[in-house]
Amino acid sequence: MKHAQTYQLNVDEMNGFFEQLSEKYDIYAPVRISCGGRYAKDDSIIYQPINTYQEIEFHERSTYPLKEVLTPITQTLFYFTEDEFKESKSPQKDILIFGRACDINSIKIQDQIYLKNGNIEDYFYKRIRDKVKFILMDCPEQFEGCFCCSVGANKTDMQSLAVSDNNGSAYVQVYDSDFANYFAKYAAVNHEIQPPLKNELKVDYPVIDNLELANKLKEHPMWKEFDARCIGCGSCTVSCSTCTCFETTDIVYTQNAHIGERRRTCSSCMIDGFDKVASGQSFRKKTSEKYRYKILHKVYGYNARFHTGPMCVGCGRCSARCPELISYPATLNKLSQAIKEIKGGVQHD
């Protein structure tokens, strides 16, 4: 356990702290972007660079996940001329990101794929990941559909600092000695920032411990309803903290120019064409097959490869973003039921 002192700072003091940090760090946090709508729902909350404490949105779940700081929806990889590929510029400063426990834990899953899979490190991910440190935000309120406790993502030890907003003042708990100097002038207070310990929503997160069972589940009738319900829009995977798939595409600036760039763009196994090969064949044509593929990756495929548990941190964004109101926890509960049926030997036609 890291030794962690807590300090209490008012807004001006927090802003002074941010200003001192700004020499070395870019600070990212969830920020409310007003779309000019009358209702709060018309706003979106996204991760953006901030300068002041007041910009941070503490009271609502961000619409899009923390991963976007590391792997933006679209990212330039290379610039090219006739004979040369040149890597895009790396971030100059170090990066501090405000995130909740689930959000920070999701980066472990991103790390697993981008840095460890196949023992190959992705250059573009690595160069930014090495610069990142996290500031943990506590979750005194929680949001509709959160189930971090069901997947063990409610606690983390990856934070350098933890911050709890206390009606305009902030508790700051300092874990990383790199930051200790900033707080030397303050007296420590007696306050522990607490992780969320239980959620209103409990999910019976399914466990599939072998490929035979996973393959049997592929034939289960539970997926059929999604042909009618899911429209294959990919909103769930774009907003997912843990999904990582991407597309690579080239663009040219103007028709005849010799220069252009190669980009990486967030992709989704929920959309048509994701699995299309040169013969024109797709392997998962029906929406129910795509949805089943996505769910079984989160529940089975990821853990079967890396043995680190679910590919999900219970952030609830997938359900919150689905235009068809498809509940991922409800699917998980059904899947758990289907597993029980199969293990108990119930037959389906």
Place this chain on the structure above:
Amino acid sequence: MTNNPVKPTACKLLDIMPQTQTEWTFRVKNNLPIKHGQFMQLSLPKVGEAPISISGFGNGYVDFTIRKVGKVTDGLFSLRKGDNIFIRGCYGNGWPIEQFKNKTVVIIAGGTGVSPVKSLINMLCDDSDYAKEIYLILGFKNSHSILFADELKKWQTASHFHVIYTLDDEDYPGFQKGLVTDFIKKIPFTAFADEYECIIVGPPIMMKFVGMDLLMNKIPEKKIWMSFERKMSCGIGKCGHCRIDETYVCLDGPVFNYTVGKKLID
């Protein structure tokens, strides 16, 4: 700077050898070590990238036999000798050639599926002591889609080779009419004792039926090897396109033993 696995290197296009109207072999300068059955990512700046099997390699070069089907491949077909092709790789596990030593090898391939197995066949042809006897069943759609005509002749005359070449629905000298599956019964599996291995490569549907036929002929699953084609974007286990459950075809394949391949359900 650390090594960037997706950064392509410019390599000179040494030669272009048309096979059919829409399938050409591109010979590219290369000095990297290669295993039979691997693939590389070819790219054209401004157009994009595509995974392409290595159809041949030798001192200082690598061959790709490419079918013109879309953006990148169209772009490649507009290149000329001396131009640059950008490549990265090699990727994939390749054929388990140790398994083939001193055994009879049965190879059943169709269409562009001959590409990823061509360098292996040539090796087995040139080094007649490596394996015992080689049985080839290679199928093409029609006389206009025959690939590697020169090599087909060479293999036909090798004394340790038994070849059957087929065209789906055309009578043509040197070829039998029918699908590759129609000729599996001509292979004297019972005469091989236990000392043989089988390779299947081709379009997914062809591999499925050939696999079923082999099993019906009581060929043990563990003697069957296949090369899978799945959508690939990165080739290094990051983009997710080629994943089937815990398996990444780009990293763990594209060659799989049947005992593994039969469980890969998309």
